Amino acid sequence: MKxxxxxxxxxxxxxxxxxxHNYQRPEIQDIxxxxxxxxGLSRRAVEEEEAKIxxxxxxxxxxxxxxxxxxDKKVLLPTLGARCPMAQMLTVDEIKRWKVLYPLVPVVLYxxxxxxxxxxxxxxxxxANAVEVVDSLDAExxxxxxxxxxxxxxHGRTGKTVIPIPERGFCPTxxxxxxxxxxxxxxxxxxxxxxxxxxxxxxxxxxxxxxGSTSQMCRYVKEKxxxxxxxxTEEGIMHRLRKENPKKKFVLAYEDAVCxxxxxxxxxxxxxxxxxxxxxxxxxxxxxxxxxKSLEKMFELNS
Ligand code: 13P
Ligand code: SF4
Numbered sequence: 001m002k003x004x005x006x007x008x009x010x011x012x013x014x015x016x017x018x019x020x021h022n023y024q025r026p027e028i029q030d031i032x033x034x035x036x037x038x039x040g041l042s043r044r045a046v047e048e049e050e051a052k053i054x055x056x057x058x059x060x061x062x063x064x065x066x067x068x069x070x071x072d073k074k075v076l077l078p079t080l081g082a083r084c085p086m087a088q089m090l091t092v093d094e095i096k097r098w099k100v101l102y103p104l105v106p107v108v109l110y111x112x113x114x115x116x117x118x119x120x121x122x123x124x125x126x127x128a129n130a131v132e133v134v135d136s137l138d139a140e141x142x143x144x145x146x147x148x149x150x151x152x153x154x155h156g157r158t159g160k161t162v163i164p165i166p167e168r169g170f171c172p173t174x175x176x177x178x179x180x181x182x183x184x185x186x187x188x189x190x191x192x193x194x195x196x197x198x199x200x201x202x203x204x205x206x207x208x209x210x211x212g213s214t215s216q217m218c219r220y221v222k223e224k225x226x227x228x229x230x231x232x233t234e235e236g237i238m239h240r241l242r243k244e245n246p247k248k249k250f251v252l253a254y255e256d257a258v259c260x261x262x263x264x265x266x267x268x269x270x271x272x273x274x275x276x277x278x279x280x281x282x283x284x285x286x287x288x289x290x291x292x293k294s295l296e297k298m299f300e301l302n303s
Contacts, residue, residue: 016053022214023236023262037215039126059084063281064115068288078273079264089169090146095120107143115283118291124298128213131157153198173259174199177232181253189228197233
């Protein structure tokens with residue numbers, strides 16, 4: 001029996017579903033019950049009523065959010081070491097330090113943070129709704145972490161003072177894209193539409209025709225009447241874009257834009273995780289309770 005057939009059989013036997021991020025390997029995307037961006041995956045995890053087990057094929061903070069939002073489910077991460085380096089850049093101590101400096105300023109945290117950090121913020125956001133979240137707050141200044149590029153993007157769109165915490169938190173994968181890469185592709189495809197993820201640098205954001213989360217990019221491509229798209233986010237999204245839009249052309253601006261953490265998940269590891277029911281992700285309830293409030297506030301805005 002092929003590995004994907006074995007996984008499907010286990011899924012039925014154990015009443016499990018597979019949620020996968022847009023950056024997962026093609027063979028994982030092809031077997032997933034749902035593929036999406038951070039907010040889409042969290043929403044899907046909240047809505048899940050039937051399944052007993054959720055296999056979360058992504059990185060640590062996303063699986064943690066699923067546990068926080070749906071504490072009755074068993075949430076499995078196929079690879080324990082799949083950890084987002086940007087999420088590790090903001091510790092609770094660092095948040096507390098900034099709160100002492102700005103006691104009256106609300107703290108907005110990107111979901112790419114550990115549960116312990118989420119427990120110390122006022123509201124969460126994703127790249128899909130960061131502008132809306134900051135706009136909704138009755139404050140002209142916010143503390144925003146951990147991605148300083150997303151912070152700059154939010155500042156540009158809202159006009160508010162957005163203080164990045166830590167000062168220069170970043171995603172190592174999105175940092176790989178340079179405006180020169182786009183210029184080079186444009187020489188070959190002058191009419192191509194440039195799609196940029198807001199985790200990219202401000203210089204990259206300035207050359208964009210469209211800025212959005214991974215799923216927003218997928219939606220935009222479907223609606224946009226154009227032949228060629230230049231993509232500046234992790235390469236895993238190319239599989240979905242090509243599969244959903246066989247007549248359109250996609251060029252990754254920098255070919256080695258790979259998130260090694262997302263790619264730690266393989267079909268073999270996913271199979272073992274489901275078979276042995278590991279690695280179970282847990283969040284201590286006092287932390288989960290506080291983090292849940294910050295996530296739910298975000299969902300209230302988006303409902
Ligand atoms: P989104 O899929 O929400 O755009 O997030 C991108 C990302 O880098 C997740 O780690
Ligand atoms: Fe973290 Fe960047 Fe990888 Fe997303 S792409 S998991 S932000 S390192």
